[in-house]
Amino acid sequence: MHIPDGFLNTATAAATYVVSAGGVGYSIKEANKKLGEKHVPLMGVMGAFIFAAQMLNFPVMGGTSGHLIGGALAAILLGPWAGLLIMTCVLIVQALVFQDGGITALGANVFNMGLVACFVSYYLYRAVVSLMGENRTGTLVGGFVGAWASVFVAAIACAIELAVSGRSPLGIALPAMAGVHALIGIGEGLITAVVLSFVMATRADLLELQKV
Amino acid sequence: MKLKWWHVGLLIALGLAIISPLASSWPDGLERVAEDKGFIEAAQGPTFEVIPDYVFPGVGNEALATILAGIVGTLILFGMTYGLAALLKRRGA
Numbered sequence: 225m226h227i228p229d230g231f232l233n234t235a236t237a238a239a240t241y242v243v244s245a246g247g248v249g250y251s252i253k254e255a256n257k258k259l260g261e262k263h264v265p266l267m268g269v270m271g272a273f274i275f276a277a278q279m280l281n282f283p284v285m286g287g288t289s290g291h292l293i294g295g296a297l298a299a300i301l302l303g304p305w306a307g308l309l310i311m312t313c314v315l316i317v318q319a320l321v322f323q324d325g326g327i328t329a330l331g332a333n334v335f336n337m338g339l340v341a342c343f344v345s346y347y348l349y350r351a352v353v354s355l356m357g358e359n360r361t362g363t364l365v366g367g368f369v370g371a372w373a374s375v376f377v378a379a380i381a382c383a384i385e386l387a388v389s390g391r392s393p394l395g396i397a398l399p400a401m402a403g404v405h406a407l408i409g410i411g412e413g414l415i416t417a418v419v420l421s422f423v424m425a426t427r428a429d430l431l432e433l434q435k436v
Numbered sequence: 437m438k439l440k441w442w443h444v445g446l447l448i449a450l451g452l453a454i455i456s457p458l459a460s461s462w463p464d465g466l467e468r469v470a471e472d473k474g475f476i477e478a479a480q481g482p483t484f485e486v487i488p489d490y491v492f493p494g495v496g497n498e499a500l501a502t503i504l505a506g507i508v509g510t511l512i513l514f515g516m517t518y519g520l521a522a523l524l525k526r527r528g529a
Contacts, residue, residue: 225464225465225466226464226466227466228479228480229479229480229482230478230479230480231470231475231478231479252524255521255524255525256524256526257526258526259521259524259525259526260525260526261525263521263525264518264521264522264525265440265441265442265445265518266442266445267517267518267520267521268442268446268514268515268517268518268519268521269442269445269446269449269514270517271513271514271516271517271518272445272446272449272450272510272511272513272514272517273445273448273449273452274513275449275509275510275512275513276449276450276452276453276456276506276509276510277449277452279452279453279456279459279490279502279506279509280452280455280456280458280459281459281460281461281462281464282459282460283460283462284465287462287463287468288462288463288464288465288468289459289460289461289462289463289464290464290465291459291464306521309517309520310517313513313516313517313520314513317509317512317513317516318509320486321486321487321508321509321512322486322487322488322489322490322505322509323482323485323486323487323488323489324489324490326480326482327482327483379465382466386475391475391478392469392473392475396473397469397473400469400472400473401465401466401469404465404468404469405465408464408465426441427441430441
């Protein structure tokens, strides 16, 4: 879902840059208050894992693929602000080093795959866990639902940005983006649940870290 | 030296980078929509290139070039997010 340069008009690119920069600024303040020694290696592993996993496109239907965003996994394990920091790092490196996602579109990409993905997934995950209980099932169902929704809502945000930019009318872009990403989101949900299951089986204490 | 949990985590990420040539090369969701709805031509190419499209430049074998790009990126991200967290963490924590 990396928006290249040229898709967004200047106003949309600038507005999303401002909002994303504000979010990242606030996330640095939050991290400064709450990050402890134990968060540090997990932040490193999450950045590395999300970058690598994003390279692995999986087919979702004839001629279309999707890949993990990872904002949900990062937000569930570390909290939404820490998740936003990780996603921002991933997206900056992808834009500057790998020419994946435009530089003028970086603000929008951080908004969609960072802010939107991390906050939608984190609060949905928390809601499911509070309904189903702080147990294995609650964590896995919450992880799947939160991760699916993170992709779905990020795709809707992307469609709105394309429509506002005059690239494709909302009546066309919204159902198209939401439809294909409803499928890609299943992959996001499954990968997130598998990783959470692996963390619970091997280092369950990591799930108990203070959320940032 | 005993392996710590996060060494294993980094090795798993590098493992994913090594299998990255297996990834589907079909367009992703946004690219598919941009093609179907006729605005893919609006995409502008980058103004500079470092490791474009996850293919390490100057390596003849494309799978190897992809693996190298993946390893480089994975290590950059590990260093960046680890370093950022180490800088930001509470003093004395």
